[in-house]
Amino acid sequence: MSAPTSPARADAALEGETLSVQLAGDWLITAPRPGWLAALAGRTPKRVVLGSAGLGQWDSALLLFLFEAQQWCRIAGAHCDTKALPEKIHALLRQMSTSHETSVPFDRSENFFTAVGEATLDIWRKTRVFAHFIGECVLGAVRLVKHPKKFRWADFVEEMQLCGAMALPIVSLVSFLVGVTLAYTGAIVLRQYGGDIYVADLVGLSMVREMGALMTGVVLAGRTGAAFAATLGNMKANEEIDALETLGISAVDFLVLPRLLALGVMMPLLAIYSNALGILGGMAISMKVLSIPPAAYWVEMLTIVDMSDLLVGVIKAVVFGLIIGLAGCLRGIEAERSAAGVGRAATSAVVTAILLIIMADAVFAVAFDILGL
Amino acid sequence: MPNSANASDSPAIEVTGLTCGYDGQAVLKDLSFTVKRGEVFFVIGGSGCGKSTLLRHLIGLNPPLAGTVKFLGQSFTTADLAARRKLLKTFGVLYQGGALWSSLTLRQNVALPLEEHTTLSAREIDELATLKLAQVGLTGFEDYYPAEISGGMKKRAGLARALSLDPSIVFLDEPSAGLDPVTSRKLDELVLQMRETFGTTLVVVSHELASIFGIADRVIMLDRAEQGIIAEGPPRELAERSRDPRVIDFLHRSDRPAAPAV
Numbered sequence: 001m002s003a004p005t006s007p008a009r010a011d012a013a014l015e016g017e018t019l020s021v022q023l024a025g026d027w028l029i030t031a032p033r034p035g036w037l038a039a040l041a042g043r044t045p046k047r048v049v050l051g052s053a054g055l056g057q058w059d060s061a062l063l064l065f066l067f068e069a070q071q072w073c074r075i076a077g078a079h080c081d082t083k084a085l086p087e088k089i090h091a092l093l094r095q096m097s098t099s100h101e102t103s104v105p106f107d108r109s110e111n112f113f114t115a116v117g118e119a120t121l122d123i124w125r126k127t128r129v130f131a132h133f134i135g136e137c138v139l140g141a142v143r144l145v146k147h148p149k150k151f152r153w154a155d156f157v158e159e160m161q162l163c164g165a166m167a168l169p170i171v172s173l174v175s176f177l178v179g180v181t182l183a184y185t186g187a188i189v190l191r192q193y194g195g196d197i198y199v200a201d202l203v204g205l206s207m208v209r210e211m212g213a214l215m216t217g218v219v220l221a222g223r224t225g226a227a228f229a230a231t232l233g234n235m236k237a238n239e240e241i242d243a244l245e246t247l248g249i250s251a252v253d254f255l256v257l258p259r260l261l262a263l264g265v266m267m268p269l270l271a272i273y274s275n276a277l278g279i280l281g282g283m284a285i286s287m288k289v290l291s292i293p294p295a296a297y298w299v300e301m302l303t304i305v306d307m308s309d310l311l312v313g314v315i316k317a318v319v320f321g322l323i324i325g326l327a328g329c330l331r332g333i334e335a336e337r338s339a340a341g342v343g344r345a346a347t348s349a350v351v352t353a354i355l356l357i358i359m360a361d362a363v364f365a366v367a368f369d370i371l372g373l
Numbered sequence: 374m375p376n377s378a379n380a381s382d383s384p385a386i387e388v389t390g391l392t393c394g395y396d397g398q399a400v401l402k403d404l405s406f407t408v409k410r411g412e413v414f415f416v417i418g419g420s421g422c423g424k425s426t427l428l429r430h431l432i433g434l435n436p437p438l439a440g441t442v443k444f445l446g447q448s449f450t451t452a453d454l455a456a457r458r459k460l461l462k463t464f465g466v467l468y469q470g471g472a473l474w475s476s477l478t479l480r481q482n483v484a485l486p487l488e489e490h491t492t493l494s495a496r497e498i499d500e501l502a503t504l505k506l507a508q509v510g511l512t513g514f515e516d517y518y519p520a521e522i523s524g525g526m527k528k529r530a531g532l533a534r535a536l537s538l539d540p541s542i543v544f545l546d547e548p549s550a551g552l553d554p555v556t557s558r559k560l561d562e563l564v565l566q567m568r569e570t571f572g573t574t575l576v577v578v579s580h581e582l583a584s585i586f587g588i589a590d591r592v593i594m595l596d597r598a599e600q601g602i603i604a605e606g607p608p609r610e611l612a613e614r615s616r617d618p619r620v621i622d623f624l625h626r627s628d629r630p631a632a633p634a635v
Contacts, residue, residue: 028539029487029493029538029539030462030490030491030538032492059539060501060504060539063504064493064497064500064501067500087568092570093569095504095507095508096500096504096507098501098507098512099504099506099507100500100503100504101514102507102512102513103503103507103512103513104513104514106513106515106516106517108516137585165467239493258576296524336520337520338475338519339475340475341475341520345394
């Protein structure tokens with residue numbers, strides 16, 4: 001819009017019970033303008049006559065003023081005379097009045113019972129969708145075993161690269177620091193009893209049985225799970241998943257299985273790598289702070305950590321990997337077809353994966369205790 | 374939309390020696406043209422000829438490799454931040470898919486530019502947003518989210534948002550694409566109504582012949598191989614008088630195509 005050359009004015013003059021308002025200058029929405037109440041200046045005329053003799057440029061700013069004037073007249077019972085205004089303005093004012101009268105706010109609020117009911121139905125629906133999705137994945141896995149040539153091996157390798165090799169730096173850093181933290185924390189207690197050397201047992205056992213798989217799972221939930229959800233959510237928004245379905249290609253076989261298997265394979269490898277880095281972190285602190293030689297640390301650790309512990313960690317890692325893959329892919333496929341929907345899917349994938357990992361870890365703790373592992 | 378009793382004579386848009394491209398690679402070279410105030414101006418051409426690229430460079434989403442763009446006599450390409458911000462208020466843009474903010478209702482989409490650039494009260498902004506949506510035929514849908522309405526409605530809501538600050542110039546990127554003929558026709562009528570009522574200058578990127586012949590005052594035709602303008606003028610005049618086979622092919626393509634010999 002052009003810059004106003006003369007400011008907007010509403011010159012009002014009261015003659016008897018008639019208020020004449022002459023509109024002049026440029027009335028632009030991005031520039032200051034007089035309000036109707038300012039023009040009225042507390043007067044209560046029975047008739048208002050609006051004129052536009054000195055009017056320059058105008059846009060919606062003028063309409064707002066005139067609409068306010070009309071509204072005031074209606075409420076005050078005054079006659080509003082706009083005959084002197086151009087027809088264009090009349091047409092727009094009519095449009096504005098109509099839109100004002102016909103626009104009814106859409107009430108989205110719901111009462112407590114409806115909200116509870118809706119939430120319950122939503123939980124039921126989500127549970128069914130999750131079960132259906134797992135079923136689809138199992139059927140997809142059966143198809144993969146029957147027809148391995150049809151599997152997207154190239155995608156599988158690429159996903160392994162993306163979720164495995166590319167995650168090494170962040171997994172390294174997190175795992176090393178977890179090892180350091182465990183060693184420091186353990187040292188505080190163990191030192192008091194002269195059992196510094198048992199820091200090796202603490203760090204080793206914690207990393208191999210618990211923290212290696214858990215920390216890798218949390219890192220991958222944030223890194224890979226969110227990426228799966230965002231990618232699949234975007235594909236859904238672009239109707240790419242619809243295109244697969246209409247071509248008779250299962251979206252699960254094409255998109256989900258390669259990702260799921262890639263995580264299932266890479267998670268245990270990353271967890272073992274994480275164990276090594278965590279132990280290294282603990283070893284570094286033991287050497288620097290507790291003056292325990294690396295060889296002594298290693299030998300001590302091997303007295304308590306054995307293959308069954310490593311197996312426990314690996315089993316957990318495989319399950320955590322599948323959980324992350326399932327949560328990421330399900331949330332992506334279920335995403336709403338909008339930018340906000342994709343964002344929500346990514347967030348939900350991370351939250352779901354971490355929640356399920358923690359729950360699964362607790363189940364594993366009880367199960368392995370019963371099994372004596 | 375400002376109606377003006379004494380508007381300056383400078384053209385609405387003045388493009389001089391504009392070279393558009395990405396990463397130093399030119400897509401369109403040395404374009405020069407002007408758009409008069411109140412004109413319905415079409416940028417036409419086949420797919421991939423650079424229509425949308427030109428639009429992105431005109432509205433400042435991509436910096437030009439060379440050349441200048443002036444809006445209402447003021448340079449946009451060389452403007453400092455404050456001047457640029459001021460010039461941004463002179464035009465509105467309707468993007469191809471509407472580009473509505475999905476987390477906001479239609480009313481909030483239209484209201485946001487008003488909240489950012491004016492000192493209007495919340496009630497006034499609400500009135501204006503309602504009016505703008507009514508002008509594009511979306512009364513009753515003010516509180517719907519973009520995901521809850523159809524593609525054509527999204528485009529109309531996008532147009533209402535583009536008009537929220539009453540700009541002098543409105544750019545429309547493929548307004549008819551993906552719309553049925555009736556909705557497309559209504560959108561064309563809306564464009565003409567905007568021009569007639571408010572004297573708005575409209576720059577439309579399109580390859581829809583019905584719209585081109587229906588509402589365009591003047592067109593420029595772009596060509597991928599030429600990397601520039603190959604024809605300029607009123608569409609009917611070009612269709613009747615141009616001898617360029619590319620122009621003839623494009624503007625007469627509604628003729629029944631012959632089945633290729635197998």
